[in-house]
Amino acid sequence: xxxxxxxxxxxxxxxxxxxxxxxxxRDEEGRGVIRSNVVRSQLDEHAAFGGxxxxxxxxxxxxxxxxxxxxxxxxxxxxxEDVDAIAATAGPGLIGGVLVGLTTAKALxxxxxxxxxxxxxxxxxxxxxxxxxxxxxxxxxxxxSGGHSQYVLVRGVGDYERWGGTIDDALGxxxxxxxxxxxxxxxxxxxxxxxxxxxxxxxxxxxxPLLREQxxxxxxxxxxxxxxxxxxxxxxLSDQDVADIAASFQAxxxxxxxTRSRQALERFKAELxxxxxQLVVAGxxxxxxxxxxxxxxxxxxxGAKLVVPPIALCTDNGAMVAWAGAERLALGxxxxxxxxxxxxxxxxxxxxxxxxxxx
Ligand code: KG4
Ligand code: ZN
Numbered sequence: 001x002x003x004x005x006x007x008x009x010x011x012x013x014x015x016x017x018x019x020x021x022x023x024x025x026r027d028e029e030g031r032g033v034i035r036s037n038v039v040r041s042q043l044d045e046h047a048a049f050g051g052x053x054x055x056x057x058x059x060x061x062x063x064x065x066x067x068x069x070x071x072x073x074x075x076x077x078x079x080x081e082d083v084d085a086i087a088a089t090a091g092p093g094l095i096g097g098v099l100v101g102l103t104t105a106k107a108l109x110x111x112x113x114x115x116x117x118x119x120x121x122x123x124x125x126x127x128x129x130x131x132x133x134x135x136x137x138x139x140x141x142x143x144x145s146g147g148h149s150q151y152v153l154v155r156g157v158g159d160y161e162r163w164g165g166t167i168d169d170a171l172g173x174x175x176x177x178x179x180x181x182x183x184x185x186x187x188x189x190x191x192x193x194x195x196x197x198x199x200x201x202x203x204x205x206x207x208x209p210l211l212r213e214q215x216x217x218x219x220x221x222x223x224x225x226x227x228x229x230x231x232x233x234x235x236x237l238s239d240q241d242v243a244d245i246a247a248s249f250q251a252x253x254x255x256x257x258x259t260r261s262r263q264a265l266e267r268f269k270a271e272l273x274x275x276x277x278q279l280v281v282a283g284x285x286x287x288x289x290x291x292x293x294x295x296x297x298x299x300x301x302x303g304a305k306l307v308v309p310p311i312a313l314c315t316d317n318g319a320m321v322a323w324a325g326a327e328r329l330a331l332g333x334x335x336x337x338x339x340x341x342x343x344x345x346x347x348x349x350x351x352x353x354x355x356x357x358x359x
Contacts, residue, residue: 008331010108011322012069013063014095014101017042017052021069022318024131026326031133036320037074038068039311043187047078050186052175058096060144065104072139072318081112082334085334087325090118093337098341106337115334117325122347123283124320126154131323132309133235138275139307140268142261144291145283146172146187146267147320149218151264153271154280154345158354159326160347163264164216170286171253174220178227178249182242192246193288199240199247202322205228206252208259216264223252238310250290258294265302277304286314 007028013020022037040236042060048053073080088105102118109116125143129135140163141152149172150165170176172189179188184195206226209219227249234241261279268277279299285291286308299306313319328334331354350356 007326008082009117009322009326009329010069010072010080010083010084010086011119011320011325012065012086012088012101012105013121013124013316013318013320013321014065014097015089016090016097017046017057017065018316019061019068020316020318020321021065021072022186022322023072023078024319024322024326026323028117029198030324030330031134032133032323034319035078036072037317038072040064040068045131046187050180050329052094052346054094054096057094058100060096061097061100064206065100068082068259069104075318076145080108081113082209083112085115085117085325085329086112087117089120089121089124089321090339091120091345093121093310093343096342098343102339102341110337116337116338116339117127117328117333118335119321119324119328120347120352121272121316121321122148122152122345123160124324125155126152126347127324127327128159128282128309128313128320129280129307131319132313133307135280135307136273137279139210139278139280141239141280141282142257142264143282144171144257146170146176148283151216151260153268155225157331157358158352160352163259164268166216166218166220168219168221169224171218171220171257172283174224174253176283177224178246181231182237182245183229184242184246185228187284188289189285192250193290195243196247196250196290199245201251203244204248206230206248208252208256211256211259214263216267218260219255220253223249250288254291254294255287258298259293262298263296264301265298265304268304269302277302278307280307281305282314284315287311
């Protein structure tokens with residue numbers, strides 16, 4: 001396989017609570033076209049539990065994945081026999097779900113006699129901006145989802161440097177936990193953002209953990225505890241109390257993310273003086289308008305560029321997996337059927353390199 005040929009890729013994503021499949025075409029010039037992108041969220045299955053239940057997630061993937069793949073093929077108008085390769089998330093994530101997607105991909109690859117590409121879910125997020133916006137390497141990625149919060153320098157396909165991450169909760173998880181203690185339902189991010197609109201962000205001065213330190217790490221658990229203690233102190237909460245707590249929490253995390261991103265861009269400019277500084281945001285929290293507005297200000301001040309892919313491609317989906325698979329395949333990468341599913345798989349490991357030997 002060379003970089004010149006146009007390729008059709010099926011991408012499968014099952015690492016959390018979205019069962020997703022997509023067909024993407026990567027053309028001769030390396031541009032991507034999404035022909036279908038089918039996502040079935042399991043929100044209803046998990047709603048009663050206030051979070052994702054791994055066993056239920058795996059079962060739902062088993063039940064739905066075949067249908068979702070068939071739908072992706074139908075909507076693209078491309079038969080599975082006509083795809084050039086099968087890509088699937090092989091980690092990191094909830095292992096039961098990853099196994100369902102990866103095993104399905106192996107079965108398809110074997111029966112259709114197509115190459116298999118095992119994709120790191122985080123690489124899917126990291127490369128999406130190249131599919132949607134044709135972003136050139138290098139760039140800085142801020143991944144903020146329910147499971148991850150990290151800054152990653154993206155130098156190339158398979159070539160990542162992790163500059164910082166969370167030492168406790170992910171940012172989306174912090175939104176979800178705050179929503180839960182305010183009885184706002186799950187997922188919490190959109191609910192917190194909505195109710196915060198009628199709240200006073202200055203009423204409570206919640207802590208900004210680690211903010212004075214230079215490291216590019218996050219910590220949200222102390223903030224979450226401060227929110228809980230405040231809510232307990234005021235109980236029973238009026239609607240205005242809930243709105244004020246939500247707004248004050250959102251103000252705290254916005255300041256944290258803005259400050260960290262400013263520092264991360266400074267580092268980018270210092271370490272890569274010849275590159276155009278670019279910040280790419282991925283993950284569900286990218287939907288937050290207040291955080292997005294703060295980031296826009298930060299990049300403007302830094303003389304940098306901000307890229308936020310459409311939100312449906314920031315959250316978990318099959319197109320990002322298909323695209324990451326296509327990028328790897330274009331560089332000659334394919335994986336054997338013995339490739340394993342991994343619950344943990346950081347981006348900055350040598351085995352992410354396109355020419356790494358992994359089993
Ligand atoms: O990327 P994603 O769909 O799933 C993974 O975690 O992989 O991200 C979901 C997370 C949830 O924690 C959700 O509460 C958060 O993104 N989220 C938001 C918003 N929309 C979704 N957080 C803050 N503000 C939002 N508008
Ligand atoms: Zn994700």
